[in-house]
Amino acid sequence: MDSVSSLRQLIQTHPLIDNHAHNLLSQSAACDYTKYPLEQIVSEAQGVALTNATSTLPFHRAAAQLATLYQCSSSNWDQLREARNQLVQHDYEGLIRRCLEGTHVLLLDDLLTDQDVEPFDWHDRFTASRTKRIVRIEAVATRVLSSALRGGSIPSQSSDPSNFQPLWKSFSRDFCLRISDAIADPAVVGFKSVICYRTGLDVQPTDDDNTEPLLQSFARTISRAIVSTCRVEDKPLNDWLVRQTLNLLKSVKSTLPKKPLQLHTGLGDNDINLLRSNPAHLQSLIAQYPDVDFVLLHSSYPYTREAGYLACVYPNVYLDLGEVFPMVSRDAQESIIRESLELVPSNRLLWSTDGHFFPETFWLANKQFRDALEKVFVDYVTNGDYSIEQAKRTAADILFHNSNRLYNLNEQSLSDAVIVPVVGSLSRVSPTDSLEIFIRSNPDIKYIWMQFFDFTATLRLRMFPILEFAKIVRKQRRIGICVAVLWMMQDDTVAGGSTTGQFYMIPDLSSLCRNVGIDSKSATVMTWWKTEDGEALEECPRTTLLNITNKLCDEYDIQAICGFEVEVVFLKPTTNPSAGEEEDWVPTITNHSWSQMTRETRRMVPLLEEIVETLASIGINLEQFHSESSPGQFEFILPPASPVTAVDTLIKTRQVITYVAEQHSLRATLHPRPYPHAAGTASHAHVSISPPTKELSFLAGVLDNYPSIVAFTLSGDASYDRVKSGIWSGSEWVAWGTQNREAPIRKISSGHWEIKSLDGLANMYLAMAAFLAAGYAGVKEDRPLTIKDCLYDAATLNEAERSALGITTKLPNTLAQSLRALASNETLQDLLGPDLVKNYIMVKRAESKKLNAMDEKARRKWLVERY
Known part of the structure; x- marks a missing residue:
């Protein structure tokens, strides 16, 4: 029973990611039941048909539950509305907060309407992490079309369709630009199509060679928009919008995260064609785009089994379990969960509320889903289909981890024992x-x-x-x-x-x-x-x-994200007692090089996979891992997160790597250069700021203070063995360059850099704080970026070439030099704290003195055994 209780507890309390929702009504509109009937909470019906919703089983169940939410003694609908009115008028945000309790992050399709609703980022105050956007492609198309109609020359309705060619070129170009911009926008995590409502899910999987039907479709859409409303609902054009979005998603740059396409399927109001809302129509399209992930929304009800088949046989299909909660009865909800589990791998089931307008839609959906999930999973455990641990893991995946992974959110749930990555805020759970x-x-x-x-x-x-x-x-x-x-x-x-x-x-x-x-x-x-x-x-x-991260956010609305590359060298102990030798460390393998799989490297694969799987068991899911250049050296790449979260995860990852290596009698060391004859070992960090509008002044601040930053990022004398040209460690000059691995700052994309002058001897909290503080200073002072993009190793340029690029300062090549720079840097001292900087310098100078008194072999062993 205790084990079943732990399962029940997890299902009822685990934070959830709502992967499909919409904006809430403003307080002034929340009680306008003429325009927004409250009965819509439990029914997709509209108009006269909606009046019958009050006689349905889902309605009676919801009314009884709402009575507890409103603390109302009766489930009479009129009394419930009056109790709700009082709550909305006196504590609307309090009502919303109760309704969104347990929601970690919302993925919001905020293009359902632009009237009477709160803006997308307003919802941040009610969740543990910032709201993300899902972009509705038909709404984008409508806006582009409206703009074209206002600014273009419109042919007469009787014109030959070819006369619409210039307008079509303008429309298609602008639509693709807007979709591409959304793909690059970090606040956007996915796209959505409501083609099911417009022309049905039987989307043509490929473009016809004959473009005339598409142009005719566009001409018809324009003609209707002139005399009626601007709405894209002509099949060839709607099919093109979906295909074009898929083409753009398919060709997204490898540096950007993949973003899925959601499609409304199944249940909807009366302007869908129920037969064409069957997701089975999508099969050929799904097969055509294996590199794009598809999310079938709303449980595809009543076609849940058809959707389940698609999610079973196509690895790029996910089934969303939303909207039917609270729209159908308890029995139907449990049946939908069971039908979903008949075929669908549990790592491709997602949860959403489809909450919209009324906060109660979120509350009822979450409550009823947790109750149904608990009933079904306890039954499966009782019958021996799941073990307790399997059931708990599956439930957590559906509620949180599957959406977290699919949408590249890089969030961490409290219940999985990792920090919640919210700048300046911890979980609202006590x-x-x-x-x-x-x-x-x-x-x-x-x-x-x-x-x-x-x-x-x-x-x-x-x-x-x-x-x-x-x-x-x-x-x-x-x-x-x-x-x-x-x-x-x-x-x-x-x-x-x-x-x-x-x-x-x-x-x-x-x-x-x-x-x-x-x-x-x-x-x-x-x-x-x-x-x-x-x-x-x-x-x-x-x-x-945390403080400097908050300053960037509070004063300039800049969100900082960090991610780390963990490089380690695996060593094995060796002794020669007959020669009186002490234990020392040598490389585990020597026939080894960057990203190769040699005979010796293959022997390390079981250890590497054990590390990856062990990390995954606590929610640290690596993005990739591979061999590095130095003998026995490997790299593990962590997902990005908010700065404190990212460093916490880095430290935990290093602990796990060390523990697993010790189980195999090996030492995993972060020593910056354990072998003078081989490449060094770094701990490169990726830092990005969003929005990137201040990236030039931010980067200027970093570069102006870089010799002082290095006191934190290269924090030991051994670290400076890597301040050399030609070893891909950032070379020897203060510079930056787009995709230049021989610059200390490699620019990857707008507002996204890699710090090369960084290794495992650093206190990474302080290293990241110094980097962000320097960037903050640049933004605050609006510093101009005087150093130009360097595409070469600055050490290989002559003085005139460096001067033309504004490169004038060498990197410190000793710890003493960087500490002197820090000691005279009032900007960083003010931002990081004068006492912190003073004590840090004192400790590092004493440490340097101690280590430099040792001979080289003793110093190397001393560091290997500690780092």
């Missing part, structure tokens, strides 16, 4: 509730490791039995850490400062995550550093990064 959810989902966990990352990039931790940790969460006890940590080195020697006083570790429950790859019934949680009075400690690296 810490106590968060811990309770985690414990119920992970009943085997007995210990919690509270972790922090110090100035030397040493991960330090305290371990607690889970009952004691619960006291910390409930603020029944505090964990004090001696302030000497602020100037402590890897071997616990202190660089200076005082040993008097302490700060307090406060667990960030949104980062709570199981330990995997190690034989331990434990989990880790990252922490904030607080003063005695509960204020944020200036020297806390996570707080520093």
Whole structure:
């Protein structure tokens, strides 16, 4: 029973991604029942037919449930409307917040209407993460057509269709441009077609050689628009819109995420042709575009089985389980879930509410779906079809992970023990509730490791039995850490400062995550550093990064996203006792090179796949992995996320890689250059800002402060062995270049850069904070970008060529140089905190002195064993 209870708890509490919804009505329109009948909550009927909705089983069920939502003593419809009116008038946002409780992110088709609704980004205040857009292609076409009608020369209705050719060229060009712009827009995660409503799902899969029918269709559409409303509903033209969108999605650049096409299927109001709403009509089109993902919306009801067949046999088809909740009865809802699971792989089932206009549409859909999912899954577990873990994993996939993966959202759910990537905001679930959810989902966990990352990039931790940790969460006890940590080195020697006083570790429950790859019934949680009075400690690296991220967002509405490439070298121990040798480390393999699969490299595949699968078990899904240039070197690429989230995930990933390697008696090291004769080991970061309108001043700020930034990104003397030309590590000059891997800043796309001067010795919270702070300074001061796009290794250019590009500053080639630059940089000191910078410099100078006193072999071994 306890196991079944944990399944029930997960289904009822797991955050969800609503992959298809629409805008809510404004407060002033929310009670206009003449224009927006409240009965539409439970019926697709319209007009006179809608009056019969109050006699349906779904209506009676919804009314009883709404009575609990409104805290109304009766389910009488008139009384419910009056109770609702009071809520809307006095606390509309409170009602919305209750209705969207548990919704992590909304994917909004905000082109349903442009009247009486709140704008798309207004909905952000009610969800854990920012709302994303789904672009309705017919609405785009209508807007382009309206613009063409206003600005073009319109032939007479009786004209030969060929006379419409100039207008057609203008329309088709502008439509494709708008779709292409939306593909490149990071706020847009998918597209939608309502061709089902217009001309049916029997879309011609290929263009006819004869373009005359298309031109005739366009001419008819123009002629109707002149005398009536501008609406695209002529079959050849509508088919062309879908095909053209698919062609553009198919040819999207590899640097951009794939974006699926949603199609309304099945259930709809009375302007659909029910027979042509069967998704079976789409089979040939789906086969024609195997590189584009299709989402069949609304459970395709009553054609759920046909949709299930398509999702079974075509890997690019996903079935959305939305809209039928709350439109059909309880039995029908459970039947739809069962029919969906008959054939469809569970990783291609998505959840949505199709919520629109009324917040209650979201509430009823989510409540009824969770109840139906719980009933069906408990039945399957009871009958032995699912194990508890299989049922829990499948439920979490449907509610969250499948949409997260399909739409490339890179979100992390609290229930899966990774931080929620919301700039400046944590989950709205209380810490106590968060811990309770985690414990119920992970009943085997007995210990919690509270972790922090110090100035030397040493991960330090305290371990607690889970009952004691619960006291910390409930603020029944505090964990004090001696302030000497602020100037402590890897071997616990202190660089200076005082040993008097302490700060307090406060667990960030949104980062709570199981330990995997190690034989331990434990989990880790990252922490904030607080003063005695509960204020944020200036020297806390996570707080520093969060603060500068928030400044960009709050002051300039700039969202920053980071992603990391984890490069490691796998070493094996070796000794020669007869020669009196101590244990040392040598490469696991030597016949090995970049992105090749040699005989020796193939021996590493089981280890690599074990690492990838272990990471996936805690929700860290790698984008790719491959061999790198140095002997035994491999790279694992993480998905992007908000800055603090991304660094938390990076640290957890490194832990898992280390643990799994140790299970095989290997060492995974981040040493920047463990072999002088081979390529070095970096930890490149990708940083993007959205919108990219301030990218020039942002980049100018970064470049102007780059010698100081390097004090954080190349934070050890060993790091500067990579500041060399010709080894793809960023070369030797402060410069940037589009797709130039011999520049310290490689521009990838608008507002998206890769930082090359970065390795695993860095405290990545501070490295990212310094980079973003420099960019912030550039934006604040509106700095001009004086350094031009460099397409070559600047070290190979002569002085005149560099000068023409504005390249005048060499990168520091020692830690001492970069620390001197930082010590004199008032801009970064003001933004990062003068005490933080002062203590950081003190620690790094003491560390440098200690390491430089060692011989080269001892220094290398010392670093390999710690990083």
